[in-house]
Amino acid sequence: MKLFNPLTEKGIPLDQHLRTWRELDSEPIDPDTADPYTICRAIVMNGIEVEAVFFGHHLARVCTDMELKRELAYTRYIEAQQQKAVNWLLPPIASPLQTTIAYEQVAVDLTSWVARMEPDPYLRQAYEFGVLEDFDHLYRYANLFEMIERRKAEKVVDSLTEVMPGRPTRLHHRHPADNVRDHYDKDTANPLSRLHALTVMSAEQQTMNFYMNVGPQYMEPIARQLYIEIGMIEQEHVTHYESLVDPGETWWERLVTHEYNEVYLYYSFMRQETDPRVKAIWELHLNMELAHLHAACDLMRRMDGREPEEILPRELPEPVKFEPNKEFLRELLATQIDLTTLGTGYVREAHERFERMQQEINRDGSPSEEVIDMHGAEFGSDYRVETEGQHPVEGLRQMAEAQR
């Protein structure tokens, strides 16, 4: 098979990218018959497009060249159209909480994939650390879902992802200073590491946006409070992941990385997609992103006087795949559940700054604990989907929970 090379593939010429309102109003996915991972792919690509749009706006705000500003405004408008076409795939029949569960499934299985593929051990540790937290969010929201909407998260995740306690949510509230990691070195980093950091950062950023906007739509106090608590952790995660990126990269090389990453992800998801209608959207957007990438590469040559090949992978990395990560996650649960951060590193002991933060923020209780207690009081036990047997951590097995 011929290798797909984003730098030589032409794509659709830039002046042919505009679409009508009707073309942007994608026919939504039917959640009852769809592969849950089709919805996951749409959620990821929405997050990627949202980042493309906001990155573009921030770049425009520091750009002094009018001609260049106009050029950037055009591609940004197209990225915003792509965001609509992608996000409008989401089923209107799903409630915000049902979509929230899909967001957490994305966080769990996308971050697991990235952790498994990441070549740099320090960066891999950052993903392994974060994924155990989103894994716990999935469990908390699943309990809320059954309690207030009388539906089971199993229907959303379809047993592809297990639902059980991870690192307890109340322990995710670290002092903000301890969420800042060391960054990779732009001159020596593996190009795949740049793509990984940008992908996970974008996904977490969109999760943060989503929770801060849908949380207040609920009227049940427990739902409102849980969205606040987890929403704040998503903001911590954005800090955690964005700090992995070398801040010394120029705006233009960052633009190239963004566009290359979009090509990489659309290509990956096009290869994996089972729904032909959705696959056609991934293919169309791939062909648009190729043109965006070429334009970005030209800008990097023009503005920085450097070749984009210096920062890009020599060939397209192995396509990103949505697939179950149950064994991987169980291994992490067994070995890393009690980690926290201190400075830019990880420790097992609760240190003074962590303890102080915990005392302040959790002093009148924690919604993420309360949701489980309330669920237990109403249904007899907590809600879980444990397809591979009991929880790997003895203290977190359901019997212990039910006897509490």
Add this chain to the structure above:
Amino acid sequence: MRAATTVVRQKDLIDVLLEQHALIEELFQLVETSRGKAKKEAFTELAALLQAHEEAEAEIVHPLAAATIDAGIEVTQERLEEEAEAKELLAQLIKSGPGSAAFDDDFQQLRASVLEHAVHEERYEFKHLRASQPPETLVELADKFLKRQKRLAATA
């Protein structure tokens, strides 16, 4: 925090309605994935539940919503129209039966219409009833709704 202690909330009308919506969704899926006798049985159960559910809603839920929520009359009128459409589709399906040639296509149409209707109820009616009605009223109405459904089922 506002709800510092864990109190078991009594099941209210909205809980009952949501539970039945979830059950209806599951039965739709069961009919779709079953064959032969199992499909027929699942469809009979679904049809009975849909009829009793919609009828009890028309008697208890929509009038309450019409009287108490903002623009209640218009909102419930649209729900009643959706219900009438679903009722007609259901009657056709009962007549033709799961073995007939057109069943699967018509059944898809019913499913889409019922599930969309349920989302509209949840968004435009139930949410507002939870906010406007005293909790004890909704708990009492849960009981009334279930009893009415039982009587409807007995006379069906």
